[in-house]
Amino acid sequence: MNRALKKIIFTTVTLSVLCYIFLNDLLQGDWSVLSASWDNLETFWNESLWPPEWSMLEARKYPECGSSIGFFCSKAYIGMLETLKMAFVATIIGFTIAIFLSPFAAKNLTSAWVYIPMRIILAATRSLPSIIWAIIFVVIVGLGPLAGVLAMTFYTVGYLGKLQYEEMEGVQNSPLEAARAMGLSHPEIVANVVIPESSNNLLSQLLFMFEYNVRHGSILGLVGAGGIGFYLQFYLNFLMYKHVMAFIVVILVVVIIIDLMSMYIRSFVTEDGDVKRPSWSTIFLSPNQAKKYHHGKSEEE
Amino acid sequence: MSSSELILSVENLTVGYNEELISKINLEINTGDVIAVVGPSGIGKTTLLRTIAGLVKPISGDIFCKAPKRGGIGYIPQKLGLVRHTSVYHNVDLGARSGSRFFSEPKTWFKRRSERVTTAVERMGLSDKMNEPVRRLSGGQQRRVATARTLAQRPKLILADEFLSELDEDNISIVLDAVKEYMAASESAMIIVEHNIQRATEISTRLLQIKNGELVEYNPSEMKFDLDGGLI
Known part of the structure; x- marks a missing residue:
């Protein structure tokens, strides 16, 4: 058995044992709670969750629907659209603020006097989950989507800020050194070297954050911060799980669509890519596979 | 032709990171000088260049550079330092x-x-x-x-770290011609780090070799090579 394999086995066994010890501790040694869990899930699924209440995707009775397509007046569509708008605004504003702050938190770009306080500020905004921010902003600006937008913006700044400064720290030293030797200023280096060099991953993080905010925007409604979460909270209060399930399916579909769009957008900036993807059929393929697919097609023509 | 002017003066410079790589460096560089620094890998050539560029703090000694802080030093790192995206x-x-x-x-x-x-x-x-x-x-x-x-x-001062490596003869002549043309038209100097000693002597006006942690200066026109391009 070679060394590498021994290491893998040792790491796997150690982690498994640690997980078992911690879980056992959390369950206080009582594993019997798991014995009935599958039956509970089956009962809950069959009696309360499935089939979803698809009427949530139909037009509301009041106010009257002005569109010929009823779905556009449904609670699911209206709620989801509001969540998407909230997530979009929060992601863009949060990203913009974070991209200004993160260069001051990157070790390779500033001194410890600057990056340590900046990291503390970013950690502070990140340490509160967005739902707690939402509660705070509901108190400050009242119920509604604005509280949700502000909560998500604050969390986005902290979360994206960390991802961004770590990304910036990973930028190759050579372009930075060339720019420093030239005498370019800190903002010039950030704008013209650091951000373009890390653009691929910054874009990836932006898209991930949007998806994250859509998912979390759905939860923020639980504390009165608007969006589809408002309906989730409403039906959860009345234990109408089939209605809740319909909204969850809508959220799932939207998240999958955002994920596909994210893959598509990022495929234009990947390192070995330069792969234009003229058809959605290649979206699940790697850049190399996509190249082969399109070359194959053009040869056939 | 204009008279040469001092651009860079180095006094008792010692460079390195945790340990000394090159010590007792005394150097004066004037406009029109093309200085080639040669020596085997890992001996401190790049560190010397980075120290002059202001990217690494010297262990001891002084560097006086007349080139303006902004735009005065042009640095071509070994890895080129391009923004690839x-x-x-x-x-x-x-x-x-x-x-x-x-x-x-x-x-x-x-x-x-x-x-x-x-x-x-x-x-x-x-x-x-x-x-x-x-x-x-x-x-x-x-x-x-x-x-x-x-x-x-x-x-005013170009620092180039093996900027001709991996280039074919055509590319070398394009790059060298352009640099020579620029240097002839402007009052500037150049320090290059070069692996190939023969090429270094062809393009430089002064040649510095790192030997036993110190810089030794040669006159390129007096240098002789063996068949492999090595120094005799």
């Missing part, structure tokens, strides 16, 4: 940006920069690649972009 124009413009003063004539700043970029890129024979992302270019073309960036900067 952006275009040739963007990369060369970084040099032009640092070399042209905004406050002297703000209205013409963009135009002046653009002219510098166009001239440098044309000189390097890359006009047709102006908007191409650098990562799509070949290694030789990328070296020409790095040189164009320095030419667009118009520095």
